[in-house]
Amino acid sequence: KQEVTQIPAALSVPEGENLVLNCSFTDSAIYNLQWFRQDPGKGLTSLLLIQSSQREQTSGRLNASLDKSSGRSTLYIAASQPGDSATYLCAVRQDSGYALNFGKGTSLLVTP
Amino acid sequence: GAGVSQSPSNKVTEKGKDVELRCDPISGHTALYWYRQSLGQGLEFLIYFQGNSAPDKSGLPSDRFSAERTGGSVSTLTIQRTQQEDSAVYLCASSSQTGNTGELFFGEGSRLTVL
Numbered sequence: 001k002q003e004v005t006q007i008p009a010a011l012s013v014p015e016g017e018n019l020v021l022n023c024s025f026t027d028s029a030i031y032n033l034q035w036f037r038q039d040p041g042k043g044l045t046s047l048l049l050i051q052s053s054q055r056e057q058t059s060g061r062l063n064a065s066l067d068k069s070s071g072r073s074t075l076y077i078a079a080s081q082p083g084d085s086a087t088y089l090c091a092v093r094q095d096s097g098y099a100l101n102f103g104k105g106t107s108l109l110v111t112p
Numbered sequence: 113g114a115g116v117s118q119s120p121s122n123k124v125t126e127k128g129k130d131v132e133l134r135c136d137p138i139s140g141h142t143a144l145y146w147y148r149q150s151l152g153q154g155l156e157f158l159i160y161f162q163g164n165s166a167p168d169k170s171g172l173p174s175d176r177f178s179a180e181r182t183g184g185s186v187s188t189l190t191i192q193r194t195q196q197e198d199s200a201v202y203l204c205a206s207s208s209q210t211g212n213t214g215e216l217f218f219g220e221g222s223r224l225t226v227l
Binding site: 032034042045046049097099100102104105 | 116143145147153154155157160162167168170171203205214215216217218219220221
């Protein structure tokens with residue numbers, strides 16, 4: 001059974017810092033990996049999707065990398081802003097199925 | 113519609129009552145998912161639809177839970193004889209299989225409270 005772990009569980013940084021969120025998974029037979037953002041009381045917003053054949057994806061200040069063989073992905077946020085404060089979730093889809101397996105998320109607080 | 117729409121946004125019910133939660137996916141999306149998010153827990157997969165059929169319903173926690181999808185569009189998640197442990201946010205997501213990227217788009221969720 002796929003296990004997805006996100007470290008750290010919570011992170012507080014001052015505005016302007018670059019930061020890295022980590023995601024690891026136990027079964028490397030994945031189809032894709034997706035990073036989401038969740039604001040309190042809201043649904044999930046898709047940030048980046050990386051197919052298993054890709055190494056990284058970029059969108060604005062966000063960059064996500066994937067090392068499938070070692071079971072790791074990182075989400076890099078450049079020049080963090082208070083508006084980046086949210087919970088960030090990593091999810092993987094297996095080759096053999098359609099469901100996404102989610103980590104428990106990293107709660108990020110960016111202070112002014 | 114422009115995004116995934118869920119209703120009701122909030123539902124408070126008494127233990128033992130039945131509830132229905134509705135999901136209207138993004139137009140043209142053939143794949144539809146239901147997830148559950150309990151306080152302090154991660155997202156728990158419930159069921160996956162491709163068109164009107166459900167090839168993966170492995171996450172439904174008990175036979176009190178059922179879901180259907182009609183016309184390849186709207187889906188309804190039904191919980192019978194609700195229990196307090198059913199209290200959670202129920203999230204729906206849809207995906208277009210065109211190009212098979214598999215990117216999921218989520219609705220805002222339906223918050224269920226069972227008293």
